[in-house]
Amino acid sequence: MWRIARDSRTLDLNSSYAYILYARDFMNTCRVAVVDGETAGFVIGYARPEQPDCLFVWQVAVDERFRGLGLAARMLDSLVEDGVADGSIRMVETTITDDNAASQRLFASFAERWGGASVTTRPLFERDHFPLDGHDEHAPEPLYEIGPLKARS
Numbered sequence: 730m731w732r733i734a735r736d737s738r739t740l741d742l743n744s745s746y747a748y749i750l751y752a753r754d755f756m757n758t759c760r761v762a763v764v765d766g767e768t769a770g771f772v773i774g775y776a777r778p779e780q781p782d783c784l785f786v787w788q789v790a791v792d793e794r795f796r797g798l799g800l801a802a803r804m805l806d807s808l809v810e811d812g813v814a815d816g817s818i819r820m821v822e823t824t825i826t827d828d829n830a831a832s833q834r835l836f837a838s839f840a841e842r843w844g845g846a847s848v849t850t851r852p853l854f855e856r857d858h859f860p861l862d863g864h865d866e867h868a869p870e871p872l873y874e875i876g877p878l879k880a881r882s
């Protein structure tokens with residue numbers, strides 16, 4: 730996961746320890762895609778403590794060699810499949826920077842598949858929520874709220 734995040738040159742690179750913690754403590758809300766024994770992509774997320782039926786998807790990435798094959802879509806579908814069926818997941822949230830067309834399309838088509846869920850966006854983390862001292866300049870991260878999710882069409 731750390732290697733794919735690093736090589737994406739798009740994602741914030743967390744410490745390798747952070748990815749290991751996710752794999753240990755949030756494994757039910759994370760996925761890894763494996764192709765011929767090789768890790769090809771990952772998604773990490775968590776159920777929001779204040780709204781447990783809402784899954785926050787933090788990072789999703791697919792190694793460049795495996796993009797365009799539907800892996801990211803499959804990982805997202807797999808994340809919510811059981812929870813939508815038993816009613817424990819009703820919403821997905823994520824943030825997407827305005828320049829990330831691939832991610833916007835990924836989540837738009839996810840919403841279409843899950844019962845034509847609505848996608849609403851609003852400002853969440855603005856530029857000045859991030860450190861402004863030059864070490865971690867960050868584009869705004871608007872929130873995408875997707876739901877209510879219904880069984881896949």
Ligand SMILES: CC(C)(COP(=O)(O)OP(=O)(O)OC[C@H]1O[C@@H](n2cnc3c(N)ncnc32)[C@H](O)[C@@H]1OP(=O)(O)O)[C@@H](O)C(=O)NCCC(=O)NCCS
Nearest residue numbers: 788789790791796797798799800801802831832834835838
């Ligand atoms: C975003 C990303 C995860 C997509 O992975 P992927 O496995 O190639 O995506 P999929 O093949 O599952 O495609 C899902 C949808 O997104 C669309 N899509 C994928 N890449 C796209 C691109 N570069 N431009 C526009 N649409 C794109 C696909 O056409 C598909 O749409 P459809 O269902 O309407 O056909 C991948 O491009 C990536 O790792 N990017 C770098 C990291 C990143 O930006 N992550 C998101 C922010 S956390």
